[in-house]
Amino acid sequence: MPKSSSGQPPAAGAPRRALLGATVASAAGLALGLPQAAQAAEAAARKRPGSFRDLPYPTVIAHRGASGYRPEHTLGAYQLALDMGAHIVEQDLVPTKDGHLVCRHENDITGTTDVADRPEFAGRKATKSIDGVKLTGWFTEDFTLAELKTLRATERIPGTRQHNTLYDGRWSVPTFEEVLRWADQAGKERGAPVWLHVETKHPTYFRSLGLGLEEPLARLLRKYRRDRATSPLFVQSFEPTSIEKLHRLVATPGVVLLSGANTRPWDFVDSGDPRTVADLITPAGLKEIARYAKGIGPTLDLVIPRRADGSLGTPSTLVADAHAKGLILHPYTMRNENQFLPAEFRRGTDPNAYGDAFGAFRAYFETGIDGIFSDQCDTALLAAAEHRRR
Numbered sequence: 001m002p003k004s005s006s007g008q009p010p011a012a013g014a015p016r017r018a019l020l021g022a023t024v025a026s027a028a029g030l031a032l033g034l035p036q037a038a039q040a041a042e043a044a045a046r047k048r049p050g051s052f053r054d055l056p057y058p059t060v061i062a063h064r065g066a067s068g069y070r071p072e073h074t075l076g077a078y079q080l081a082l083d084m085g086a087h088i089v090e091q092d093l094v095p096t097k098d099g100h101l102v103c104r105h106e107n108d109i110t111g112t113t114d115v116a117d118r119p120e121f122a123g124r125k126a127t128k129s130i131d132g133v134k135l136t137g138w139f140t141e142d143f144t145l146a147e148l149k150t151l152r153a154t155e156r157i158p159g160t161r162q163h164n165t166l167y168d169g170r171w172s173v174p175t176f177e178e179v180l181r182w183a184d185q186a187g188k189e190r191g192a193p194v195w196l197h198v199e200t201k202h203p204t205y206f207r208s209l210g211l212g213l214e215e216p217l218a219r220l221l222r223k224y225r226r227d228r229a230t231s232p233l234f235v236q237s238f239e240p241t242s243i244e245k246l247h248r249l250v251a252t253p254g255v256v257l258l259s260g261a262n263t264r265p266w267d268f269v270d271s272g273d274p275r276t277v278a279d280l281i282t283p284a285g286l287k288e289i290a291r292y293a294k295g296i297g298p299t300l301d302l303v304i305p306r307r308a309d310g311s312l313g314t315p316s317t318l319v320a321d322a323h324a325k326g327l328i329l330h331p332y333t334m335r336n337e338n339q340f341l342p343a344e345f346r347r348g349t350d351p352n353a354y355g356d357a358f359g360a361f362r363a364y365f366e367t368g369i370d371g372i373f374s375d376q377c378d379t380a381l382l383a384a385a386e387h388r389r390r
Contacts (some may be wrong), residue, residue, distance in 0.1 A: 005185065005327045006032045006053075014170055014208055017042075023157055037209060039169055040342070047141075051229060051253075051278035052234065052253050052295075054298065055088070055195070055370075055371070057370060057371075058365050058369065058370065058371050058384045058388075059088075059370060059371025059372070059387070060085075060088070060372065060374060060377050060380040061086065061087065061330060061373045061374070061377075062077075062086035062088065062090060062374070062376055063088055063284065063332065063333050063377075064076040064090055064375075064378040065080065065090070065380075066081040066375075066376075068161065068164075068336065068374075068376040069163075069376070070164060071112070071153045071154055071155045071156070071168065071170075071171070072156055072168050073091065073103040073105060073112070073173075073174070074153045074170075074173075074174065075171055075174050076167060076170060076171050076174075077188075078091075078174075078179065078182065079182075082194060082379065084377050084378045086327050086380075087195060088195040089194065089195070089196055090197040090198075090373065091103045091174055091197070091198050092199045093132075093198060093199060093201060093207070094106070094140045095141060095216075095350065096140055096143055096145045097140075097142060097144050097207055097279050098144045099211060099216060100145040100175055100177075100261065101175065101176040101177070101216055101217060102173050103175070104140060104173060105156070105201070107139045107203065107206075108130070108135050108137045108138070108139055109138050109140060109151070109173070110137030111154075111156050112153060112154060112156050113150050113154060113173065114151055114154055114168075114169065115138045118150075118151065124139075124142050124143070125138055130202060130205055131205060131266040132204055132266070132269065140210060141209060145175065149173065151172065151173060152168070152169040152170070152171070152172060153173060155167070160337060160351075160352050170274075175306055176198070179225045180226070182194075183196060184224065185234075186200045187347055195232040195234075196232070196233045197255075198217070198234065198235050198236065199235075199237060199238075199257070200214065200235070200236075200239070200246075201213075201236060201237075202266070203242040203267070204239060204267045205239075205266070212241070212248050214249060215249070217245065217246070218249035218250050219236070221233070221235075222250065226252060227250040228251050228252065229251040229252070231252050233252055234253050234330075235255070236251050236254065236255040236297055237254075237257060238256075238257040238258075238259060239266060239267040239359055240268075240280070241271075243256055243292060243293050247292040253294040253295070254292060254293040254294060255296060255297045255330060256280070256292060256293050256295075256296050256297070257298075257332075258280060258296055258297065258299065259277055259280075259299055260277060260299060260301065260302075260304060261278040262276055262277070263277050264277070265277070265278050267305060268379075269313065277302075281296075281298070281318055282321075283321055283324070283375075286321055286325040286327060287325050289325075290325045290327055294327065294369070295327050295328035295329060296322055296327055296329055296330075297330045297331060297332055298331045298332075299332060300320060300331045300332065300333070300334070300364060301333065302316060302318055303315065303316060303318055303367055304363065304367065305320060309343055310342060310343035311342055311344045312342045312344065312363055315367050317367045318334075319369055320368070325369070328372045329369045329371075330369075330370060330372065330373065331364070331369055331372055333373045333374065333375065334360065334361060334375070334376075335357075335372040335375045336351065336354045336355070336379055337353065337354060338352070338355040339352065341356070341360050342360055342363075345357070345359045345360045357383070358386070361380065361383030362383065362386075362387065363366065
């Protein structure tokens, strides 16, 4: 997060908004009703070289693309997120059998492609243990890239997002290199870099198969000149050692993702490290993370714990503690549907209907978080603009 003249992080509020409040695309500014002068300032900010500390406050990260409106991790979802004005577009990376990095939330592609309907791949169905969880399905590491490219992407949660099924089959599974090319081309067309948030999925598991993620990712980042401290890209992982490895390979800013307080990162489980996430979010744990990362991506429940009835409780000290160590916070994930919202923001009885997402965004933004992952980035952008005006 930005520093004040005293060297300390400014308090959440007007000073932080003034420092970080501007880089929504001009088209998005029109949609949000921003004054013309503010739009011009944001456009100018997007064109100057800088770092992640120049990103808007609060930063809106399109979770797996515009996944509330298109099947996740498709070029269609990424493009729509960019068109909506998202500040950053997220990718999750898993490898193919022949070592190519592709964009899927999980290596289990049973629910995100049409593989189950493809008789030629029926024999690839397998049962595996991934990070201690037994899964039966089809997995990217059992397909070459050429084979994977014959599959078509589908909506992951069709019962919740039936409207997304309209787009089933329209896109293939993209490689990360295809995404980098798309981002470079889109950046040239827009006159501003396209920011990416890139996660290594299950790196310890894949390393055990001889399909380590960090080295091929670093090669691609170097190839596309996104390996610098000022590159428009974050690398992120739920395994701290993956971010440590990447820190040694590239200068690209890293983010350590954090699940529930009582969970243990799988690399810790694998190595016998007894620490839990609760240990990592202490001042000492955050100080250690700051050695090799620039931020953390906690689950929202670490920022504001939920009560037993599902409503929001008292905010934790995590935001202040992380900022004190110079770390930014990009928590996950805000979704508009009732079933994903805190209890007090649900409306009606349909779990798939939209609740009061704006109310939930307000509660989270008031904690001083630097950004947020959202499936509906258009809603998040409106909420962020409202927060900046307060």
